Structure formats: structure tokens, C-alpha cells
Amino acid sequence: MKVDVHKLPQNSPDDISALDAAIATGKISPHDIVAIMGKTEGNGCVNDFTRGFAVQSLQAYLGKIIGQAQAAAIVYVMSGGTEGVLSPHLTVFTSQDSQPAQPKRMGLTLGVIHTRDFSPAEIGSLVMVEEVAEAVTKAIAAAGLAQKDVHFVQIKCPLITSRDRQLLTDEKQLGLSTGISKAVSSYQSMGYSRGASALGVAVALDEIRLEDIKAEDICQNYDLYSSIASTSAGVELRNCEILVMGNSPQSTSDFVIGHSVMQHALDVQAIHQAIAVTGQPIAQVVNIFAKAEADPTGAILGRRHTMMDDSDINHTRMARAVVGAVVASIVQDPMVYVSGGSEHQGPSGGGPVAAIAAIK
Missing domain, CATH: 3.30.1330.170 (Cyanuric acid hydrolase/Barbiturase, RU A)
Structure with missing residues (x-):
């Protein structure tokens, strides 16, 4: 490839x-x-x-x-x-x-896959975890990647709208499926969808065993997370669209990917580490992909932050601005991909970060 x-x-x-x-x-x-x-x-x-x-x-x-x-x-x-x-x-x-004459080297390889559509009751549920895990496993195999060489799994997933909740006639069924109720807002459903999708990645990559995840763990037990998943929810789709990225020795690509995990929103070392894994200098970086989250404890590096308490600006927007500035300052390019909401994606307050670089 x-x-x-x-x-x-x-x-x-x-x-x-x-x-x-x-x-x-x-x-x-x-x-x-x-x-x-x-x-x-x-x-x-x-x-x-x-x-x-x-x-x-x-x-x-x-x-x-x-x-x-x-x-x-x-x-x-x-x-x-x-x-x-x-x-x-x-x-x-x-x-x-790849053409026969092209030299093979450890380079970027990817796999893409679409899941089936999810019903409202399945969004943010263990069913979603299982479906995503199965799809990611298939995408990894199709790309010819070894698990250890997967560096980033990007997923776009659905959410539950107010109309979806009106269509749910059995609140108990929703509760059993997702651990949430009709009272949960559409905005909160984004987190459940992101979280379930991320846990699906963790299962596919053997970071967590499926049997160790309970329905009530989703968006509650943040000790369970993937260090490779990046998930983003939207109203524009009903399924999950999945992009798996990694390096393969059979690749003929002129690009390579590396990743690390930010422990907090100001973790510049993790960004440098992701770049270092590519083996290329900063000048060769094409793009950085990072997750951003306002630390739910209300503190960062021991200092109080107010992102969770601001009624004017949503905390995910603030987190994107912070992490976006940190990443852009390192690569000296504001065209970087920073996505908010990192439920079960890296440790609380942090998130996975990946770098794609052109091979010198």
C-alpha cells in the first residue's frame, strides 16, 4: 500500500x-x-x-x-x-x-470501515463497544497492520437528538442498554457515544478485555481508556466511520506516523514524543492529531481552572483552544487537528496525540 x-x-x-x-x-x-x-x-x-x-x-x-x-x-x-x-x-x-519497483519500508498504512447504523438505544452502549471493536479489528486486518504498529484510530460517531429520545418508548430499555435515561441531554449523549466508541478501540487493540467492561462503566469509570483512540460525535451520521492508521514494513508510503498520550492539556513533552516516534524532525510534520479535555477535577498541574464552570462558553471549546495553541506553538502551524471531548481516550484531562510526518 x-x-x-x-x-x-x-x-x-x-x-x-x-x-x-x-x-x-x-x-x-x-x-x-x-x-x-x-x-x-x-x-x-x-x-x-x-x-x-x-x-x-x-x-x-x-x-x-x-x-x-x-x-x-x-x-x-x-x-x-x-x-x-x-x-x-x-x-x-x-x-x-504499491508498484513492484517501489522500495518497502516502515511507513504509513491505513484501513477504513463503516459500521452499520445504530439505533438510539444502542448509542453509548455495550452493543456499540462490541460493534466498534469488531469493525476496528477488521480494518486493522485489511490494512495488514500488526496491533503493536497501530498508532491512531479516528472515529466519527453519532449522537442522540431530542427527537431520538421521543422515539424511545421504553426508558428502561435505554437505561439497560446505555446506563443513561431520557433525561440525559443530547449534548451529554455525545460523550457516551465517544466513550463507547473509544472503549471499542481499546477492546480491539487488547488494551481492555470486553468482559471487564460493564454498561455502567461508560462515562463513569475513566480508569478504563484507550491510548490510541480519537472519537468525535456528530448529528450528521447514524453509524461510525472509522480510520485506522499505523506503520507497516510492507508500506511504500513517503509518510510515517507516531503517537503518545498527553497527561494534561499543557503536556508538550507528549507532543514532542509523538513526533520523535516518527523518526523525523519537526519540520517534516504534516499534521498533528490530538484530543482535548478540560480536566474534570477542575485543576491542571495543581492549579484551579474554571473551564467547567463557565456558563458562556462550553468547556470543550475552551479545551480545544488551549490544546490547539500548545500544539500549534510547537509545529508553528495553526492548521492542526484538535478534537474536544476525550471520554475514555487517554487519562482524564489528557488524551492521545499522533503525528504524521513526511519521510526525509
């Missing part, structure tokens, strides 16, 4: 001008696109329709070129919220078969 990575700026959620230019010049073959990750300038919450707008714009554009079926098969992960210095952009992943 030969994987290429392209980072493109966006002027608005429906701006495909940079992608169009890259395709027109032959830099990107639209037939080779397998995944697109983007940062959009919405609020990153339930009513952030910039994510769906961006996906719709990309699918409509690519559908005219490669056909609607192939365009729909691409994994689209749009993360809302470009607070602070974060700059809207797309990261486009292409994949094609």
Missing part, C-alpha cells in the same frame, strides 16, 4: 477550491481518496451543522467526478470547532497499490 497525505486550507465549510486545485493539477487522484478529516468552524456541539455541510459539499463534488457510490464509501471525519488559533482545513488521505 502507498498512502499519501495532503493538508489543504479551507475558507468555509463548503470550500473545496484547494481540493479542486490539487485534483486539477494531478497532485491528488480523486479515485485514490479513502478518507478526509477536517476541522470546521462551528461550535463542535449538537447543533454544529458545519460538519454535515462540509461532508455534503465534499460528497457532492467528488460524486460528480468518481460517482456517488465511491464518494459515499470514503470515510469523512469532520470535527467542529476552530477556537483560538485553530485554522479550518482538510487532511486528505489517498491509497493505491
